[in-house]
Amino acid sequence: MAYLLKNGQVYLEHQLVTCDIRIQNGKIAALGTDLTPLADETVFDCTAKLVTPGLVDPHVHLRDPGQTDKETIATGSAAAARGGFTTIGAMPNVIPVPDDATKVADMVQRNTENGLVHILQFSSITKNREAGDLVDFQAVKQAGAFAVSNDGSGVQDAATMLKALAGAAEAGLTLAAHVEEDSLKFGGVINAGPKAEELGVPGIINAVETSQLARDIALSEATGAHYHMCHVSTAASVRMIRQAKAAGIPVTAEVTPHHLLLSDEMIPGNDANYKMNPPLRSEADRQALIEGLCDGTIDCIATDHAPHTALEKAKGLCGSPFGITGSETAFDTLYTTFVQGAQPRFTLTQLLNWMTAAPARCFNIDAGTLLPGAAADIAVFDLKTPTTIKADEFASKGHNSPFVGQTVYGQTIATFVSGKLVYRKDDAQK
Template sequence: MNNFLLQNGNIYMNGSFFKGDLLIENGKVAAFGTWLAAPAGTTVIDLDGKLVTPGLVDLHVHLRDPGQTDKETIATGSAAAARGGFTTIAAMPNVDPVPDSAERVKAMLKRDRNEGKVHILQYASITKGRVEGPCVDFAAVKAAGAVGVSNDGSGIQSAATMWQALNGAAKAGIPLAEHVEENSLKFGGVINAGAKAEEIGVPGIIGSVETSQLARDLALAKAANAPYHVCHLSMADSVAMVRAAKAAGVKVTAEVTPHHLLLSDSDIPGDDANFKMNPPLRSEADCAAVLQGLVDGTIDCIATDHAPHTAAEKSKGLCGAPNGITGSETAFAAIYTKLVRPEGSKLTLTRLLDAMTSGPAQIFGLQHCGSILPGDAADIAVFDLERGAEVKAEDFASKGTNSPFVGQTLYGNCAYTFVDGELVYAAEED
């Protein structure tokens, strides 16, 4: 195992920054300070003021493996995560076969460990087969190692099923993460209902698709006194509902994606499926509301919802292409560039880092990630805040290049990623 001395970094630890060095030995954070000496055999990297952070944590990715490996694999998806500075990711269960039993969860975790470049946590589904029907054995999938349960990609349509799931997951002590979507209100919509949908000439998705199911779930979570995590919150009304629920003592947490923070439906250039995702891009007012929710802590963390698809699929336009965009490789840089770097921005670098490190770790009670502590595993990311670089599809580690940020110049790109002290990503030098 190689040892590293990261010199002259701007190190983020416990809510503050200090300029100095960080020593990695035997996979652990050995020391930090100023003017540290490099032990024999240590690789010295002069960071020249670059930002050093805990490895980013993402509670929501789609690795497509097994079942859709033309879109992504465990290897390529985890490489994309490393390229974006993520050292811990949680894989959703919409794969084939669905990890809906202890045996399948164990099999997935074995593959995740053997084939992944970063730490991969594994969701089990909420229901057997991830379809309407009986819930999984929550205690069994937790004992097998599942980090949480989710049917992401599909909302739980039955209130009775959600009631059983909230109670069962709470009793087992396993987090439940819900994709809120009322199918009966979709009416074939493909982007947010409104002026842009009318301009392009495609059916719209009304906001009640999200808010009606969220209202139901919050009521059930309150009645059950059960923890409940909301995936990819996208609307001002949803933020207000979560804020009120938290004030009322409901055990609710929420995530927001980079694209719902940064893009509105007015940014959709036309019939371009790289701007099609679920939930859809909302209004500019919704963007402002989810940003405020992130700033004030109503929204607890940022999660990418990394969702790769093939170029052929995404070429079918808004009405024919599947939902989803890639996110792992651009998440930090895109948010930093657009919401932190500009003068007078509402989002601070500290809040951004907390929402991508300690925040998600705390939601699911994850140990030994989201922070830099002496003696802990050296899961470290280094970002270059000063140098801009164009996002190029050919540079992606992911199989998917379906990103609306391709062609844009972003700052805060990842320079190095260490997992358990091993250098798993290093940006190419010019």
């Protein structure tokens, strides 16, 4: 199909311009004003709509294979498309873990066959994401892995992390670290502090994150390897990353929408939709994350989309698994609070950079920009019409979100992946 997107407010080269976009043969054929529709083109009137590069999310959990009651490649990628994402990075905590060339290649093929969006595949760092042997970094890269991570588990042994960073660097792979010191967890379920005491549940201290981050920054400096910290949650982590960058250590970092939007004092009670790992931290930590994003310490936003079944999440803070969904609520919740809100903290162009070009730069992904000749990966958003987030409208199998019921602006109207219309709001509501 050929399309002409007319009169949109297009995010182009870090600014918003009124522009038309011509899509031919899966690519952006032209950008300009007053482009005349061709005979074979379907015209989309994007007047008063925001048109952006497809959003890029380097951190999602698709649960497939092994936990398809929670999510599948098909449903997870549909959720991404509904959120305006056209490129996502799939974490390796599936069963079996993609920890060798054959398993990675199989995942790459499954992602291509079943995904609606571009799905980039992580390999694990260690075999089966457990203590012990490292993966063959050169082999998993050749099989199609774009980065390595043990997300869901921290690498507990310093020698293993040192060798992993050296091996990943030699293979030209980014190592994305889930930073969690198991010996300091003490069975915690939410942030240690007044809210945990009020609810009578065990808390997770900040040092679970920061103690391992300090180690990893030192090892990144020792090896020269690119180290990417997943889901930063504490003010101390922001400070350490800021200092590392100032020292020239090759460290990048991401923050989730939920850590930007929520603090532990907002947890209403024994509600597992507010249980994630790392946990929601204090309001002071939340403000530090916002400042760290604004000053460039934190590089990008990633959702950590983590679907679970309703039965699992019905077991309360102590009995439920960690994690919330995020693909379908990321842009609209962030836009509503931080750009359109009564006390704005971000500009729209800042937010779009953190969700498009910035994550692409962190992982050296060819995505996140609109250029003639490039793949037509495009999202269209309605910034004017208020909508209510409804779980029964999610494309994801997981409905575990603390944002259900909120009124937001910025709903996705359409998503194109390589020129194919993979999501359209009107179609989804039929």
